[in-house]
Amino acid sequence: MPVHTAHDRTALEDLLELLSAKKMVLIDTAGVAQRDTRTRELLDMLAHPSINKLLVVNTAVQGETIDDVMTSYRAAACKGIVLSKLDEAVKLAPALDAVIRHKQKIVAVANGQRVPEDWHRLSGQALVHRALRATGSPAYNFDASEMNLVFATPQMTERRPVPAGRA
Ligand SMILES: Nc1nc2c(ncn2[C@@H]2O[C@H](COP(=O)(O)OP(=O)(O)OP(=O)(O)O)[C@@H](O)[C@H]2O)c(=O)[nH]1
Ligand SMILES: [Mg+2]
Known part of the structure; x- marks a missing residue:
């Protein structure tokens, strides 16, 4: 497979023009953390209308981090989401919650390191079933106190008398 590199938007547009007769051009991006200032540059570079973007989201990270990734990576402008590392994630619900709130569509999932054996399409029903499945004991348990x-509730808490002179 021929591989080309593009370091900026102009180079990418030139390449896309050059490859316009091709049936499919796959664009891979170098990993940039969602809070890195280069993320915006990268997204601006990919803003070309002919590019369909897929955002790969690591299911095994904390829910708030998934939400942050989806916001920073402008999930709303993506054609779909690929959920990866389902095999590592103890819970799937935080990822599903973020995808639903960002009104995005899950196009594929990955549950292992083998390509393409560990890539799958899962129905909404299968994803929900997996999210609601019991997941062993939680990392933190409340005790009775x-x-x-x-x-x-506030009504149940004891009312303290106001000290004299501070009414
Ligand atoms: N267990 C498991 N490992 C995965 C899965 N998907 C990817 N990996 C592993 O995670 C590592 C990173 O995967 P990459 O495909 O390089 O991820 P990337 O997002 O392209 O990384 P950058 O290009 O550096 O941003 C590799 O070791 C993969 O084998 C998965 O679904 N399950
Ligand atoms: Mg990569």
Whole structure:
């Protein structure tokens, strides 16, 4: 497979022009963290209307991080999401939650390192089933005394008398 490199938007546009007769051109990007200032540059470079973007989201990271990735990587402008590392993720719900809130579509999942054997398409039903499946014991368990701290309503807490002179 012929491989070309493009370091900026002009070079990429020139290449796309050169390859316009090809049936498919796959563009891979170098990994940049979502908070890196170069992410914006990269996204601007890929803003060409002929490019269909797929965002690969690591399912095994924390929900807030997934949300941050989807916001920084402008998931709304992507054609779909690929969820990777399902085999490593203890829970799938945080990733599904982020995808639903960003109103995106999951086009594929990966559950291992083998390509293409570990790439799959999963139905919405299968994803939900997997998200709701019991996942062993949680990393943190409340004990009885902590339950009162979490669920106490303001009316239930004891009212302290106001000290004299500070009414
Ligand atoms: N267990 C597991 N490993 C995966 C999965 N997908 C990718 N990996 C591994 O994760 C590592 C990184 O994968 P890459 O495909 O290089 O990820 P990338 O996002 O292209 O990385 P950069 O180009 O550096 O941004 C490799 O060792 C992959 O084999 C998966 O679904 N499960
Ligand atoms: Mg890569």
